[in-house]
Amino acid sequence: MTKRFHMSRRTFLKVAAGGAVVVLGGGYLFRDQFLNDGNPSSTATDVIRGQRLPIPDLLTGTEIDGKQVYDLTMQQGSMVYVPGKQTATFAYNGNILGPTLLMHKGDEVVINVTNQLGEPTTTHWHGIHLPAIMDGGPHQIIDDGSTWQAQYTIMNEEATFWYHPHLEGMTAEHVYAGLAGLLIVKDPQSELALPDQYGSDDIPLIVQDKIIDADGSFNYPGTNFGVKGDQFLVNGAVTPVFDAPAQLVRFRLLNGSNARFYNFGFSDDRQFHQIGTDGGLLERPVPMTRLRLSNGERAEILVDFSGQQGSQVRLMSFSSELDGINPVYNSNALDNSTFDLMTIDVVSATANPTTDLPASLATISRIEEDQVSRTRSFELEMGFSGPMTINGVSMDMDRIDQTVKVDDTEIWEVVNSSDMPHPFHVHDIQFLVLTRDGSPPADNEAGWKDTVLVMPRETVRIITRFSDYTDPDHPYMFHCHILEHEDAGMMGQFVVVA
Ligand SMILES: [Cu+2]
Numbered sequence: 001m002t003k004r005f006h007m008s009r010r011t012f013l014k015v016a017a018g019g020a021v022v023v024l025g026g027g028y029l030f031r032d033q034f035l036n037d038g039n040p041s042s043t044a045t046d047v048i049r050g051q052r053l054p055i056p057d058l059l060t061g062t063e064i065d066g067k068q069v070y071d072l073t074m075q076q077g078s079m080v081y082v083p084g085k086q087t088a089t090f091a092y093n094g095n096i097l098g099p100t101l102l103m104h105k106g107d108e109v110v111i112n113v114t115n116q117l118g119e120p121t122t123t124h125w126h127g128i129h130l131p132a133i134m135d136g137g138p139h140q141i142i143d144d145g146s147t148w149q150a151q152y153t154i155m156n157e158e159a160t161f162w163y164h165p166h167l168e169g170m171t172a173e174h175v176y177a178g179l180a181g182l183l184i185v186k187d188p189q190s191e192l193a194l195p196d197q198y199g200s201d202d203i204p205l206i207v208q209d210k211i212i213d214a215d216g217s218f219n220y221p222g223t224n225f226g227v228k229g230d231q232f233l234v235n236g237a238v239t240p241v242f243d244a245p246a247q248l249v250r251f252r253l254l255n256g257s258n259a260r261f262y263n264f265g266f267s268d269d270r271q272f273h274q275i276g277t278d279g280g281l282l283e284r285p286v287p288m289t290r291l292r293l294s295n296g297e298r299a300e301i302l303v304d305f306s307g308q309q310g311s312q313v314r315l316m317s318f319s320s321e322l323d324g325i326n327p328v329y330n331s332n333a334l335d336n337s338t339f340d341l342m343t344i345d346v347v348s349a350t351a352n353p354t355t356d357l358p359a360s361l362a363t364i365s366r367i368e369e370d371q372v373s374r375t376r377s378f379e380l381e382m383g384f385s386g387p388m389t390i391n392g393v394s395m396d397m398d399r400i401d402q403t404v405k406v407d408d409t410e411i412w413e414v415v416n417s418s419d420m421p422h423p424f425h426v427h428d429i430q431f432l433v434l435t436r437d438g439s440p441p442a443d444n445e446a447g448w449k450d451t452v453l454v455m456p457r458e459t460v461r462i463i464t465r466f467s468d469y470t471d472p473d474h475p476y477m478f479h480c481h482i483l484e485h486e487d488a489g490m491m492g493q494f495v496v497v498a
Contacts, residue, residue: 043214053242055199057099073114085216090177096236098181115142124166127450132474138168157280158187160252172483195250224488226259246309247353255293258483264291267314276300279430279448281362286444294423294453296481308346315342375411394489402494416454425451427476431464
């Protein structure tokens with residue numbers, strides 16, 4: 001018998017009802033349960049680690065009437081993380097996460113999403129430019145037992161996107177239960193020589209954290225400040241082992257965690273190169289030894305294992321080095337430490353490895369500020385006992401917060417008025433980061449993005465153009481991608497009109 005993943009909607013007030021009040025210097029009120037260890041620890045002591053890195057199946061679609069057709073089924077599954085125990089999960093097509101959808105720029109795609117979970121949810125295509133009604137946000141509910149058909153043309157650049165549930169108030173729990181998958185867009189016109197053998201030298205890495213109880217279950221404590229686990233899963237396996245060929249390898253990193261940020265690096269502090277951001281390739285590879293990714297962000301990196309056959313290195317998170325990121329609340333011991341995510345054993349190279357790091361990758365058409373027709377401000381706020389808000393209001397499904405004219409270029413100024421960092425995500429579009437507190441972004445953030453981390457008390461200005469699709473009746477979302485913040489109301493809606 002498989003225990004079903006336990007779903008219950010938790011409210012901020014319910015969580016906040018207990019615990020003693022602690023007053024900190026910032027004038028904020030905190031309950032002691034949120035100070036150092038806002039979340040419980042795993043009670044399982046014998047979690048199975050070190051399995052081979054699972055590679056999600058690649059779905060290339062079936063061509064029907066000139067369209068690429070994909071089938072996804074959201075279903076209850078079962079995994080084994082503790083010997084002899086079944087872990088109840090939610091997943092697309094299998095038992096954990098979902099297949100990687102391979103799509104090509106210019107393709108017309110049809111995705112049939114069937115819900116067999118036993119409860120309603122949605123499936124959102126994170127980062128994809130599409131009509132609002134196909135977005136899979138909170139309004140495109142897929143009832144249990146029904147199938148929703150999403151159809152759109154891939155206009156995005158070559159990059160790594162992802163899909164996940166987006167049901168109002170339930171996104172965090174549904175993703176935590178295992179619902180998430182990658183969507184890779186390739187450009188058939190691209191002549192770049194990058195590692196592209198999926199599962200061999202082109203490796204998806206979906207990084208998540210969970211609390212795993214002794215009975216094997218995923219423990220979802222539901223604090224609204226964000227749920228952080230102490231077991232680290234890559235592609236659904238706890239701190240797995242990957243056999244890397246002794247050559248240039250591309251990793252497609254997704255921070256698929258509900259609330260934890262990662263500061264990726266390797267145990268030998270080796271240099272690697274970031275080549276892609278959320279929505280496209282960078283202009284040129286950016287050398288680095290640390291890569292910070294907040295929730296929902298992706299990065300493509302190249303790591304050179306040439307000549308290293310027989311050696312071992314670990315992919316880690318150097319979280320303790322994240323300056324100003326570790327909040328005074330909802331932090332736990334791991335936020336201030338360094339921990340392993342995956343062991344890499346270097347094995348023999350493949351037959352025809354990619355050998356050279358390209359000098360240049362893409363041309364990014366910068367949007368000039370003199371094209372801007374409007375600047376909007378978004379103030380992110382959260383108090384201890386107050387709601388999570390943007391511009392003073394929490395998410396309301398019946399309220400349109402912003403109306404944008406199609407083909408307009410706009411600057412969105414995101415002001416974080418809280419003491420916790422928030423990854424700000426905008427549906428439908430890709431944007432460029434103009435400034436962080438007045439300074440230009442780091443080289444590795446100077447590409448197309450759909451999610452940007454806004455530090456406590458920081459202002460980030462982004463620029464974008466809203467094109468192609470208008471619909472006065474169906475909104476897109478903008479929100480914090482800490483999933484518990486989103487569910488607690490740090491989200492708003494915009495429509496694009498003619
Ligand atoms: Cu947030």
